[in-house]
Amino acid sequence: MFKGIRMSMFLLMMLLCVFFMAAISYAEESTKGVTIAKDVNVRSEPNMGASVIDTLSLGEYVQIIDSEDDWYLIQLSNGSKGWVYNDLIVPMEENKDLTKRGIVSGENVNVREHANVNSNIVRTLNKGTEVKIVGEESGWYQILFDNQTKGWMHSDYVQIMPNYSTGKVKGSNVNVRINPALDGDIVTTLGLDSYVSIKSYKDGWYNIITANGQEGWIYQDYVAVVLDGSASLKTEISRSANRLTGVSRVIEFAKNYLGTPYKYGTSGPNSFDCSGFTSFVFKNAGIVISRSSKDQAHDGEKVGKDDLRIGDLVFFDTVGKVDGNITHVGIYIGDGKFIHASSGKNAKKVVISDLNEGYYKDRFVTARRLF
Numbered sequence: 258m259f260k261g262i263r264m265s266m267f268l269l270m271m272l273l274c275v276f277f278m279a280a281i282s283y284a285e286e287s288t289k290g291v292t293i294a295k296d297v298n299v300r301s302e303p304n305m306g307a308s309v310i311d312t313l314s315l316g317e318y319v320q321i322i323d324s325e326d327d328w329y330l331i332q333l334s335n336g337s338k339g340w341v342y343n344d345l346i347v348p349m350e351e352n353k354d355l356t357k358r359g360i361v362s363g364e365n366v367n368v369r370e371h372a373n374v375n376s377n378i379v380r381t382l383n384k385g386t387e388v389k390i391v392g393e394e395s396g397w398y399q400i401l402f403d404n405q406t407k408g409w410m411h412s413d414y415v416q417i418m419p420n421y422s423t424g425k426v427k428g429s430n431v432n433v434r435i436n437p438a439l440d441g442d443i444v445t446t447l448g449l450d451s452y453v454s455i456k457s458y459k460d461g462w463y464n465i466i467t468a469n470g471q472e473g474w475i476y477q478d479y480v481a482v483v484l485d486g487s488a489s490l491k492t493e494i495s496r497s498a499n500r501l502t503g504v505s506r507v508i509e510f511a512k513n514y515l516g517t518p519y520k521y522g523t524s525g526p527n528s529f530d531c532s533g534f535t536s537f538v539f540k541n542a543g544i545v546i547s548r549s550s551k552d553q554a555h556d557g558e559k560v561g562k563d564d565l566r567i568g569d570l571v572f573f574d575t576v577g578k579v580d581g582n583i584t585h586v587g588i589y590i591g592d593g594k595f596i597h598a599s600s601g602k603n604a605k606k607v608v609i610s611d612l613n614e615g616y617y618k619d620r621f622v623t624a625r626r627l628f
Contacts, residue, residue, distance in 0.1 A: 299339035303328035368408035437462035504568030
């Protein structure tokens with residue numbers, strides 16, 4: 258009798274262990290998401306023709322447990338599972354993106370049947386082609402292109418893009434604020450039908466990125482979620498978001514050298530002149546530019562002072578009367594400020610200065626955008 262009881266207890270403990278391990282596995286593989294539209298349909302299968310098994314409200318939290326093509330498999334609070342189109346949900350975890358997109362970054366890149374250089378070539382893709390990443394293996398991405406063809410491409414030739422959802426501004430002169438509150442400082446103002454990239458949703462506000470790379474918050478009444486019906490639009494906004502991510506790393510790297518001494522004719526890492534600093538910073542990001550400030554003023558694309566974005570090069574005339582002769586360069590970091598290797602007698606080091614006040618206010622000449 259006691260032997261039977263002991264056996265029953267043993268089996269019960271084994272079942273509890275299996276359940277516990279399954280719970281741990283589920284917790285590790287799933288991620289929390291939030292709906293970003295009203296009346297979001299949960300379907301029985303990952304396609305628009307499948308039956309609707311539930312409907313979610315704006316701002317409702319779910320658990321994302323898998324993805325397939327453009328769909329997320331979710332688990333609801335009541336334990337039931339279903340499929341939701343991925344443009345209608347954003348993962349809550351920073352940098353968690355279950356459905357990845359990429360841009361081909363090389364010219365005439367081979368797509369292979371398997372993840373090795375000796376495998377048969379399935380297709381050759383041009384630079385700038387958008388692909389969907391559906392798998393990874395030993396430095397290779399399994400990609401989907403033309404919405405149906407699969408193959409493998411080495412990760413060196415694919416640039417990952419944030420897979421943000423797209424929104425459309427519903428009002429005129431809609432304020433984008435620095436935080437999700439009506440008293441938050443205004444970052445910019447958007448017009449009717451402007452497109453934005455939606456990063457997240459919180460307490461009635463959308464965290465968005467504008468088409469020119471500015472980030473902020475818009476109240477929910479002024480944004481409509483757009484399904485992925487325009488590949489070119491999606492690519493344009495994703496590239497803007499990707500630019501913001503890349504250029505933020507450039508600025509972060511540049512700030513690591515604050516206080517580094519100024520020395521004419523040097524380009525780091527222990528000392529810099531102005532153009533030596535900018536060329537050093539961008540070289541670290543894989544962007545090769547000219548060495549002198551005058552030559553750098555011809556690199557990239559010209560932009561006006563009112564259209565500056567972080568990462569733009571800003572140029573000044575710092576010698577005598579201002580006549581447009583370029584003698585100094587720095588990197589714009591936002592909020593009217595730039596980082597540069599200053600030769601001023603009170604600085605002689607890498608510093609951050611104000612573009613619109615003090616010495617540099619009237620000495621600005623031009624700006625260039627490198628990416």
